[in-house]
Amino acid sequence: MSQDPNARSGPGFNRRDFIKGSGAAIAATAAVTAAQEAIAQDAPAKISTAGPHKVTLQVNGKTHELMLEPRVVLLDALRNDLNLTSCKEVCDRSACGACTVLIDGKPIYACTRLAIECQGQKIETTESLANGDGVDVVIDKFVEHDGMQCGFCTPGFAMAVRGFCNMHPKASKEDCRKGLGGNICRCGTYDGVLNAAYEAAQKGGA
Amino acid sequence: MAERTIAWPKFGQAQILGKDTPRVYDGAKKALGLAKYAADMNTPGTLFARLLTSPHAHAIIKSLNVEPAKQVPGVKAVHVFRGVDTEVRWEGELIVAVAAERPEQAEDGLRAIAIEYEVLPHWVDDFDLAGAEAAKITDKGEPLKLTKSQGNQKKGDVEAALQEAKYVHKGTYGSAVITHMCLEPHGSHCEWKGDQLISHLSTQNVSGTAGQFAGPLGIEEAAVSINCEFIGGGFGSKFAADEWGIACAQMAKETGRPVRLMLDRGTELKVAGNRPSSLAEVTVACDADGKITAWDSNHWGTNGTGGGTVSLTVTPYVYDPPNRRRTATGIVTHTGPQRAWRAPNHPQACAYTQTAIDDLAAVAGIDSLSFVRKNLDITGRPAVYAAQLDIAAKLMDWQAKWHPRGKGQNGSVKTGLGLALHTWGGAAHAATCLVKVHPDGTVETFLGSQDIGTGIRTSIGVVAAETFGIPMTSVRVHIGSNKYPKAGPSGGSTTIGGVSGPVRRASQEALWQVLDKVAAKHSVDFATLAVKDSKVWSGDKEVCTWKQACSLLGPMGIEVRGEGPKDDGLTSAQVGGVQMAEVEVDTETGIVRMKKMVAIQDIGLVVNRLTAKSQVLGSLIMGIAYALSEERIMDPKTGRFINADLENYKLPRIGDVGELVVEFYEPESEYSRGVIGIGEPPVISPGAAISNAVANAIGVRVPILPLTPKRVLDAMKGA
C-alpha cells in the first residue's frame, strides 16, 4: 500500500486495497493462495494496477465472459456483473458467510476470492437451489422452520448448509452446531437454521 | 355468523390466525437470494459509490482537493459532504462520496483525493466521569463541557428508608455501547425518471421518508417514490433518508445515471447508530422479609456528541420501590450518534437494575426467584409475572438446579441460574389499509408498510385470509411502497397491531359487502352467513363458493379502506415477560457458555405463532450477544472505533446460543386483549438474566456487559 493507512478511514484500508495493490502479481500467476498473500503483503509498496482482462466464469451451469480487472473479487463479479445477488456483501473479510457460494462443491467466501482465480472452477450460487418448479430441500426446510428474519444472511447460510449436507449427510444436531459456525445472523435465526440444517442433512447430499 | 361488528374471531374459532404459518409469500424468495434489497439493485447503468470518511475523532478539515478524483478512469460524480474549515466530531464522519462505473474505480477516486486535517483533542471514554469533567476540549474554538445533567428525581424519603432497612447493598453495574450491526448496511439505490426520484431505500419507514428526500432536493414530495420490499435489518436505526441517501439522489441527478450508495461495514458501524452506554452506582435496600424499600442510583454514559445516556424514566427498571432517587449524567464523546436500538433504554436499565436487586437478594440470603416473587407487588403486572415465573421455573427446572450464589460445583467449570423481568408497550401505530376484492375471488391488500424481518407480510396475509375464509395463496399482499396508503414506521413494536387492525377492519367491511350480495341473490338471512374453506355457508349449509360470491360484485370488484388504531378492541398494549438463563462458566478461562434460556412472553392475541416465536428467539440471541460478547471498543488515544468490523466485533454463532425455550403466556384473557407487538420486549431481559446466572455460578458479580472472558477473570481476581 502506498499510502499511510492513518491518513484515511472508510474503505481506504481494507482487504480489497490489498488485493488491488497486489493485482499485478495476481495477474501474472492467475491464482493466489493464502501463503502467497502473506508473502505479497510484505512486498514493496510500489505496485501498478493491471487493466481489465477477459475472465471466463462458469456459474450455475452457464459460461460467462467478463472483462474484469484482476483485483475484482468474485463477490463483485457475481453481484454487479451477473446480477446474482444471493451472494451478499456484509463483512468483506471472510468473517460472516453472507457471500457463501459453492466452488467445485465446497462452500467458499466469495468476498475474498478473486474472480480471476475462479476460472475453470464450477461456481454455484444460492439461486441455483431453485430447480425448475421446485426448490432444494434446504430451501424448503428454511421456510418450514422459519430459518430467516430479514433474510440478508439467509442465502449464504442456505448455501453453507447445502455444502455441509453434501459433505456430512446424516449429520447430528451437534455436528450442525459445529459445522455451521462460519455464518453470522444478526436477527438471531440460529434455532430455525439448526432445525432446517439437521432435517436437510437427514436427506443427504445433493 | 356474520355480525356487523369489528372483532377478531371468537377464542378457539380461528382457522389460520394464531397458527404456525410459514412465510409463504417471500420465504423461498429470501432463502434463494431472489429477494432484492436496496443493496442488490442493479438497474442498467448503475454507478457505485464509495465514501471517504474522517480518520480522526475530532479535527478541522484544512484543505480538500477532489479534482484529481474526477480525473480517475470510471469516476462520474464526486459529492462533498464536508468542505474546508468544517469540524468533524467523530471518526467515520462522511467527507466525500465518489460514484464510478465500478466500485473499485470509486475507491481509486477516493485515493486520489488530497485532504489535510488539523487534529483537535478528543474525548471518547464513556465511563470515566471524573476525567470527562476535567478534560479540556474545545468545539469551534469554544471550551466544551463534556458532562450534561440528564436529571435528578426523588420520591419518598430515601435516607430514612436506607437507615431503617435490614439489608443494604451498594454496587456498580453497566453495559457498553453496542451497534445495530444490520447485515445490510444503510443506503439506497437512486434513479431519476424525468423529475421523479425512484429510491430503493433500506428503511423501516417506507411511508415517512419521501419528504426527507424532497426537502433537501427541492422537489415535491409527490415526485419521490420510496421502495423497500426487503430490508436487511434495521433494529431501530433505519428511519431516515440520511445525508448519504440525499447524496446518492444528488449524484444520480447530476450524472443522469442510477447510483447505489451503501455504507461500507466500518462506516456503517461508526456513523449509522448505536445503543448508549450506562454505568450505574446503585444503592438498594430491603427489609428483613426481602421487600425492597429503597433505591438510589446515579448513572452516566454516552450517546455520542449529544451528551445523553440511558433515560431516567426507566430507572429502576420494572420495580418501583416506595423510596427512590435517580440521577443521570450524559458524557459528550467524539463518537457517532445513537439511534433507537430495539427497546430503547430498557435493556440497559434492566441490566443495572435487576443485577443490583439480585445482589441484594444474595446479601439477604434469599434465593433469586423467591426474592423476585416477594417484590412483584411493586411492578406494573404482578399477576402476569407471578404466573409467568411459575411456567418459566418449571421449564428451567429451577428448583432442582438452584444453588446459593457461588455454592455450586467444586470443579473449575461452574453452572449458575439467573432471571429477569421486562415490560413494554407495543401499541398499534397509525395506518390505512386498502383491500381490493376482485370478481374472481382473489384479494389484494395495500399498505405503505415494511417487513423488517418480523414476517409482517405473512401476518397481513394471515389476517386477510382468515377474514375472507380463503387460503393464503388467494391473497396478494403489497407493502414496501410509499405510493400505497400510509403506514407508520416499524419501531416500538407497533407494526403488528398497526397493520393487523386496518387489514381486519377493511377485510371485514369488504366481506360484509360480499355477503350482502349473497344474501340478496340466494334469499338467505345475512346474519346466518359465514365464510370458511373458500365457501359461503348459511349455518352448516353451503350457499355458494367464495368465487361465485365475488362474481356478484360486477366487473369492478370492490375496494375498501380500513384505518387504525381504533378503540374497537382489535389491538391494545402493555406486556410483561420473564426470562431465565442457565450458564456454565469456565473459571480458568473466563469463558461463559450458554446452556439454556427460557423466555415466557405476554403477547395478547397471536397472529402468526411461527414468526412471533422467531421474534422471541431472535431477541434471546441478540440478548446473548450483548450479554456476552458484543461491544464497541474505542481507543482513547486515537479516538477510533477499533473493532468496527465483523471479525473483531464479536457476535454469537450457531453453536454459541445453547438451548432456547420460548413460550407465550396466553390464557383466554390474553386473547381478548387483541394484538400487541412483541418484537422488542424479549430483548430486554437477557443481559440481566445472564449476568445474574454468571454471578450465581462464580460467586461474584461481573459488573459490566458484555461479560467477556477478561471481565469475568478480572471480577474473580477482585473477589
Ligand code: FES
Ligand atoms: S461478506 Fe464474505 S464472509 Fe462476510
Ligand code: FES
Ligand atoms: S435473518 Fe437477518 S441477518 Fe439473518
